[in-house]
Amino acid sequence: MANSDNNRRKFMATTLQSVGLTALGGMLWSGYCDEAKASPLVLRPPGALPEEQFLDVCIKCGLCAEACANRESNKNKDGTQREGTLKMAKGGNHKLIGTPFFIPTEVPCYMCDDIPCVPVCPSEALDMKSLLNEKKELDINKAEMGLAIVHKESCVAFWGLQCDACYRACPLLDEAITLDYQKNERTGKHAFLLPVVHSDVCTGCGLCEKACITEKPAIFVLPREHSMGRAGDHYVKGWDEKDQQRAGDRKLDEIETHDERSQQAPSDYLNKEIEY
Amino acid sequence: MKNLKYLLLRRATQIGLMFLYFATNAYGWHILEGTFGSSKLFGFIPLADPYTTLQALSAGFLLGGDVLVGALLITVFYMVVGGRAFCSWVCPINMVTDLANWLRRKLKLDKEEVNYRFLKRRTRYWIMVLGLIVSAIVGIAAFEALSPITIMQRGIIFGFGAGISVVVAIFLFDLFGVRNGWCGHLCPLGAAYSLIGQKSIIRVKHNHEACTNCMDCKIVCPENQVLHMINKESISVTDGECTNCGRCIDVCNDDALGFSIRKLNKDS
Known part of the structure; x- marks a missing residue:
């Protein structure tokens, strides 16, 4: 009886320790990942999803960087290959490891007409649809890098x-x-x-x-x-017919603001020091 | 003179594959493009790592079809040839840890087996599950944020940078820390491939009659718990943790081990 009690105690202790260590590991790992993805000032390839989404969907394969470096137009006059625009983040770059980015002062994006980096993306982290014009053709001018x-x-x-x-x-x-x-x-x-x-x-x-x-x-x-x-939704360009539509049919005198201050007459609050 | 057949075959495969990946970026070849995360074979067959794909999916966004098809193809492939064949025949980290392991034996660093309380062979399965949970919490593929495997691979293709320190760390850990520490205890990718290859068809088979119980195979095996049948029974190694590396076959002087096709109906 005492022995089985002992065993149960040992089992409980081991379980508790395992769970605790797993939680510890998970927290450290989460913390590292959270820091690792916090690189907001990074420029992504054309058509990249919004950063938050991009960091997940990008499978870090490097196909975009390879397509960029090996494109026809990326050759010197003597036929040797030039460095591509897109780089794959590695240790020391302080960007999420394995994700593509570019640094304009090193190699800017030359805005190739055929956009070789985008169609090769297998995970659609580089979204081809966002780069299609009205004629459903790839149009690099639609890029928002x-x-x-x-x-x-x-x-x-x-x-x-x-x-x-x-x-x-x-x-x-x-x-x-x-x-x-x-x-x-x-x-x-x-x-x-x-x-x-x-x-x-x-x-x-x-x-x-x-x-x-x-x-x-x-x-x-x-x-x-x-x-x-961002100006915010509450600013309406009254002189712009289209923007004015956002305000609906309301006339100026129909629009009333109700807040603490509007409850009082201006002569009351303008002469007092009231904090809002 | 020991037989090095499978060792050399494996090194040729590993280095050959790495060269094909490297050549895509360096020379514009189109044989094997991308990295393990997602590749293209011959320019059109998509391949993707199943565990990486799972992490990205659990982080909560839908992936492009190419990756899903690729992950399926890779899963089916390793279900047949043995999941952890990836580890010993493809993964570049294997060369690092094998070197550490070899040095460990030469320097006689492990006289006796150390039993770590919280670092077991099964720890990697916990890490595998934890990786999916962390991916879901943080919203990025968690293991990919630090995976030495793809860091090394991208290092070979695009240049290492400070990423080389991760590879050195694994080497030091395996050499001076825990024997088979990374591949045998921690790596969640290997854990995933262990599960995928559970029922694989190509397996190492032991012939008990020929065995002289020299235990060379157990000394050289990076997952020697799978060789529990040595000099006991004539059966196949059925454990998914076997990497199908064939080192046991190489070092066996008695022809007591060899690759065979597992009988599916018997399933022993």
Whole structure:
């Protein structure tokens, strides 16, 4: 009787220890994975699913990177192969291991017409459907790899120097980047040629960043969710007929806001220090 | 002179496959593209790792059809040839751990078998299940985030970077830490292939009559618990943990071991 009691106690203890160690392992492993996937400023290949989804669906096979490096157009004049745009994250890259990415200052995306990297994806982490135009053809211009932004303090065009390197490098010349002409008041007789990026056209290929002449590029590509703001649904462009439709048929005087402040007369609260 | 037939065949297969993967990126060949996670054979036959696919699925998003078909093809293939044939005939980490194991024997590092309380041969099955749970919690394929197998493979194809440290760590662990520590105790991929290959047809068969009980096979076997029948019964090795590496056949001087087709109806 005492012996079986002892055995049961031992069994319980071992079970408890196993469960505890499994939980410990699971927590450490989860923690590592959670950190490993937290690399938000990474540029993905064209057609990539939203980052969160991409990190799971990408099976880390490297077919996209191989297709990118081995495409016909990626050869030097003497026939030797150039380095591809897409790299596979390895230890030390601080990105989820095995996922494809690119760094514009090293090799930007050249926006191949046939997009060799996308159709080869076996897991559809690179979503071909997102790159089809109205004629159901692959259209690299529909890619949204990122969005270029200009840091105007370090961009020499904003100093009044003439530089349109990014504008010239852009594959969507005069669409994704336009030049805004302004008078240079300092000299009185020169013009500023200021680069302006248009987020509805820019694909984030990074050719502008690669071409930028400053020591550290003044124009650079970030993933779109990091380089874009959001006005929110409650702002309606009243002058835009289509946007105005979001407000419905309501007239201005029909729209009333009810909050703590609207309960009182303005003369009451404007003269008091009330915190809301 | 010991026979090295299967060892050399395995090394040729492993290195050959790795070279085909490497050549895809380096020379633009189209024989074997991708990595173990998902590959394309001859440019059109999809192949995918079943455990990796399961992790991605349990993380909660639907995968493209190519991966699912590929995982099915690989599963069926290893169901026939022995699940862990992947481990000993394909996986590049096998060369690392075999080297560690060989050095361990040469340096006489394990005089007696150590019994670790929480590091058993079955630990890998727990890790396999845990990997699926962690994948579901974190939303990425959890083992793929640190798998030394694909890190080494991608290292060979695309360059190692700091990833080489993982391979070195496995080597050191197996050499100075636990005997057969990685492949025999921890690797969840091997665990998955053990399960897949449970009923595989190609198996090592023991001939009890010819055996002289020298135990060379047990010394060289990386999963020697599967050789429980040595000098006892003339049966096949039926355990899924056998990697079909054939080292036991190589070292046997008595012709007491050899590959055979398992009789399915008898199923012993």
